[in-house]
Amino acid sequence: MMELKTPAEIEKMAVTGRFVGEVLSDLSERAQPGVNVLDLEQRARTMIADRGAVSCYWDYAPSFGDGPFRNVICLSVNDAVLHGLPHDHVLADGDVLTLDFAVTIDGWAADSAVTVRVRDTDHAPDTDHPDARLIASTERALDAAIAAMVPGGRLGDVSAAIFDVARTGGYRVNTEYGGHGIGRTMHEDPHVPNLARAGRGPTLRSGMTLALEPWWSRGTERLVRDPDGWTLRSADGSMTAHSEHTVAVTDDGPRVLTARADPRPASRPFD
Numbered sequence: 001m002m003e004l005k006t007p008a009e010i011e012k013m014a015v016t017g018r019f020v021g022e023v024l025s026d027l028s029e030r031a032q033p034g035v036n037v038l039d040l041e042q043r044a045r046t047m048i049a050d051r052g053a054v055s056c057y058w059d060y061a062p063s064f065g066d067g068p069f070r071n072v073i074c075l076s077v078n079d080a081v082l083h084g085l086p087h088d089h090v091l092a093d094g095d096v097l098t099l100d101f102a103v104t105i106d107g108w109a110a111d112s113a114v115t116v117r118v119r120d121t122d123h124a125p126d127t128d129h130p131d132a133r134l135i136a137s138t139e140r141a142l143d144a145a146i147a148a149m150v151p152g153g154r155l156g157d158v159s160a161a162i163f164d165v166a167r168t169g170g171y172r173v174n175t176e177y178g179g180h181g182i183g184r185t186m187h188e189d190p191h192v193p194n195l196a197r198a199g200r201g202p203t204l205r206s207g208m209t210l211a212l213e214p215w216w217s218r219g220t221e222r223l224v225r226d227p228d229g230w231t232l233r234s235a236d237g238s239m240t241a242h243s244e245h246t247v248a249v250t251d252d253g254p255r256v257l258t259a260r261a262d263p264r265p266a267s268r269p270f271d
Contacts, residue, residue, distance in 0.1 A: 002189050003183055003184075004205060004207030004208060005183060005209055005248070007250075009108070010207070010209065010248045010250070012105075012106060013109070013182075013183070013209060013246065013248070013257050014255075015106070015108070016108050016109060016110040016257075017110035017246050017258040018258075019051055019103065019110075020102065020103060020110045020112050020246075021112065021258050021259055022047075022260075022261070023047050023101055024101055024112055024258075025260045026047065027040050027043060027099050027101075028099060028114055028116045030043065031091060031118055032118065033092055033093045033095075033120055034091065035091050036089065036090050036091070037075050037077065037086050037087060037089045037090075037097075038086055038088055040073070040075060040099070041071055041072065041073055044072050044101065045072050048072055051105070053104065053105045054103060054104045055072040055102075056102035056104060056111070056185075057071060057073065057102065058071070058072055060186075064083075064177075065229060066229020066230060067229075069083075069085070069230065071086045072101075073086065073100065074098070074099070074100035074101075075097065075098070075099060075100075076231065076232075076240070076242070077089055077091075077095055077096070077098075078095060078096050078239055078240070079217070079240055080098070080232065080233045080240065081098060081217065081232060081233065081234065081240030081241070082100075082177055082223070082232040083230045083232050084100075084231045085226070085228045085229075085230045085231050092118065093119060093120050094118065095118040096115060096116075096117055096131050096239050096240070096241065097115065097116055097117075098113060098114070098215075098240070098241065099113060099114055100242065101113070109182050109183065109184065109185060109186045109246075110182070110246045111186055111211040111244060111246050112211075112245050112246060113213060114243060114244075114260070115138065115240075115241040115242055116135075117135065130218060130239070131241075134171075134217075134239060135241040137165060137171060137216075137241070138214045138215060138216065138242060139243045140165050141161070141194075141243070142162075142213075142214055142244070142245060144161035144162065144165055145161045145162045145179075145212045145214065145247075146245065146254050146256060147161065147254065148160075148161045149204060149208075149210070149248075149249050149253075149254035150204060150249065150254065151206050152203065152204065153204040154198070154199055154200055154203060155196070155201035155202045155203075156196040156197050156198050156200035157204075158179075158204075158210070158212065159178070159194060159195060159196030160196055160198035161198075162194045162195070163194060163195040165214070166194070166195075166216055171217070171218070172216065172219075172221035173194050173216055173221055174194070174215075174222070174223060175193050175194070175195050176223070177215070177223075178191060178192050178193040178213065179193075179210055179212045179213045179244070180210070180211050181208075181209065182209055182210065186211075194213075194215070194216075204249050206250055207248075209247070209248045209249075210247055211244060211245070211246050211247075212244065212245060212247055213242060213243065213244035214243055214244075215240065215243070216241070217241075218238040218240075219234055219236040219237075219238030220236045220238065222234070222235035222236075244258075245257070246258045
């Protein structure tokens, strides 16, 4: 059953969302060549402790993973796209890293993900690189899905908006994993697939809060699971990307609760 949030409760979720955005901005800046993925995990733990937040991932044991998950962030490298278990991996120039992070503050959750290309600081942005185009496609799909989050619309409109961007870019969409309701816990009803027909599904109502998360690979839509029991990779080894925001339906239009600040100058040492 979908729980509608009051404006006051959405404000509380926005507090959590701002923190989630801050953490992802901080960590994505630190994702430089030579940085170990485990350092990013440790930085996330420090920021959670300093803020007094509670990780949604620590000790999480859903049916789709070999739980309990004993980390506070999912860090997925290259062909890994979902539920990446942080591991001893030193990032190299050209790696593609997805950071997926969720916490609760004062009992309210927010969930967001961003994918970045790990680049040496002396390299100019290469927006025409296939991996950059892949990442940008998931970001455009997320923007399209957010725009569809209006009262009176249908949940299928949100999913169809995501799929239309994927199809235009030539990407194939997996239907096993997608977005979800969110509020007092990280995963609530409804499931939000990345492929559906517009005009179908539940009616969107003010107070609904959803985590929207388009993701795909440059090749197949099929996934394989690592021996760690968590990390999901593209079955053909192709690069992957994943973008996510927690969004509220309001009478004034969609409200992104996990918006991130503009990128700041990167590359500073770990505290």
